[in-house]
Amino acid sequence: MLGAAITYRDRGHLGFDYLISRMHPDAKPLAARLAECICIAFIAYTLVYGGGGLMLRSLANGQITPALGWQVGWLYSVIPLSGGFFLLFACEHLMQPLPEDQDHDA
DSSP, X not given: OHHHHHHHHTTOOOHHHHHHHTSOTTTHHHHHHHHHHHHHHHHIIIIIIIHHHHHHHHHHXXXXXXXXXXXXXHHHTHHHHHHHHXXXXXXXXXXXXXXXXXXXXX
16 A cells, blocks of 8 residues: 555556546646545545544454454554555645646657
């Protein structure tokens, strides 16, 4: 999960980027900002809220891993932690100027 957050920071995800690159140049800035806002909403709900709830429920249940003897909830803590990094990087993307379109350089 933490590696996925780093990939997101470096804009290594393909889905939205490909869609946005196929749009009219005037629509690209708005579409890129909208895509980041959608990502923020999804990340906040699934990773931070959902992952945090999963971690807290697992800690409350007291489930222990057999090999390590750790509470499972601590292993699940990486989910809301990486969600926090995703949110941080998404907000960073919103504050940065949009990357220039490479197709118009020629």
